Amino acid sequence: MKVGIMGTGVVAQTIAAKLADLGHSVVIGTRDVRETLSRTAPDVYGNPPCRVWLEAHPKVKLLDYPGAAAHGEILVNATSGGGTLEALKAAGKVNMEGKILVDIANPLDFSKGMPPSLTVCNTDSLGEQIQRAFPGTHVVKTLNTVNTMLMVDPGRLAGGDHHMFICGNNAEAKQKVGQMLTAWFGWKHILDLGDITNARATEMLLPIWVRLYGSLKTPVFNFKVVQ
Numbered sequence: 425m426k427v428g429i430m431g432t433g434v435v436a437q438t439i440a441a442k443l444a445d446l447g448h449s450v451v452i453g454t455r456d457v458r459e460t461l462s463r464t465a466p467d468v469y470g471n472p473p474c475r476v477w478l479e480a481h482p483k484v485k486l487l488d489y490p491g492a493a494a495h496g497e498i499l500v501n502a503t504s505g506g507g508t509l510e511a512l513k514a515a516g517k518v519n520m521e522g523k524i525l526v527d528i529a530n531p532l533d534f535s536k537g538m539p540p541s542l543t544v545c546n547t548d549s550l551g552e553q554i555q556r557a558f559p560g561t562h563v564v565k566t567l568n569t570v571n572t573m574l575m576v577d578p579g580r581l582a583g584g585d586h587h588m589f590i591c592g593n594n595a596e597a598k599q600k601v602g603q604m605l606t607a608w609f610g611w612k613h614i615l616d617l618g619d620i621t622n623a624r625a626t627e628m629l630l631p632i633w634v635r636l637y638g639s640l641k642t643p644v645f646n647f648k649v650v651q
């Protein structure tokens with residue numbers, strides 16, 4: 425399948441590497457290809473710059489946002505929450521029309537230091553903002569409640585006995601994404617919360633997520649719902 429991933433950070437790289445390994449045709453998107461390739465410093469996590477990562481993953485291509493969006497039969501939003509709407513606007517409505525957009529972004533505001541706060545919550549969410557801005561695109565919010573390592577490898581924790589939330593307005597799109605999470609990444613327990621307004625809930629899990637990270641001193645944990 426042709427996949428267009430908006431973003432070049434660790435999430436985009438992790439998803440892109442996994443999908444390329446599985447034989448999919450993957451393009452990651454950035455604001456300015458030349459500027460991104462000219463970076464020489466590691467990212468905030470100490471990961472190598474994008475150019476070095478691309479050299480190690482020759483099957484993954486880098487294009488600008490419109491190029492990545494046009495390439496994808498299915499799209500992934502892995503941009504920073506504060507840049508998401510700008511990034512998707514640049515990607516172009518026409519390149520996103522009728523397609524599924526898997527939204528992994530969190531509306532985190534680090535401007536006042538740690539822990540970050542949410543730029544939108546309670547009565548709205550980033551997932552809804554995206555859906556409103558792109559009514560012809562099927563926004564499916566998922567994967568945003570786990571660290572990037574777990575997104576593509578849930579089995580590394582408790583044999584995969586933990587939950588992934590999903591929400592979105594289009595039942596068929598949600599079902600397809602759920603099947604992909606299972607077939608591509610190995611998710612066993614996917615919990616459908618309902619329409620895209622439920623992105624409020626999964627984005628509002630981030631304040632507890634970052635505090636658990638601080639207490640547990642590891643990002644490799646997840647939520648399990650027990651009835």
Ligand SMILES: NC(=O)c1ccc[n+]([C@@H]2O[C@H](COP(=O)([O-])OP(=O)(O)OC[C@H]3O[C@@H](n4cnc5c(N)ncnc54)[C@H](OP(=O)(O)O)[C@@H]3O)[C@@H](O)[C@H]2O)c1
Pocket residue numbers: 430431432433434435436453454455456460501502503504505506507508510511528529530531532567568569570571572573
């Ligand atoms: N890291 C995790 O484990 C994790 C887990 C769950 C969810 N998430 C969420 O996943 C998303 C990606 O996280 P990340 O850590 O991989 O990367 P990130 O540093 O949050 O975002 C990097 C990407 O955002 C783009 N971007 C930033 N500001 C922009 C703007 N104003 N306009 C357009 N694009 C802009 C960058 O574009 P350029 O390529 O042009 O620089 C880059 O591609 C975030 O929303 C994060 O909250 C992360």
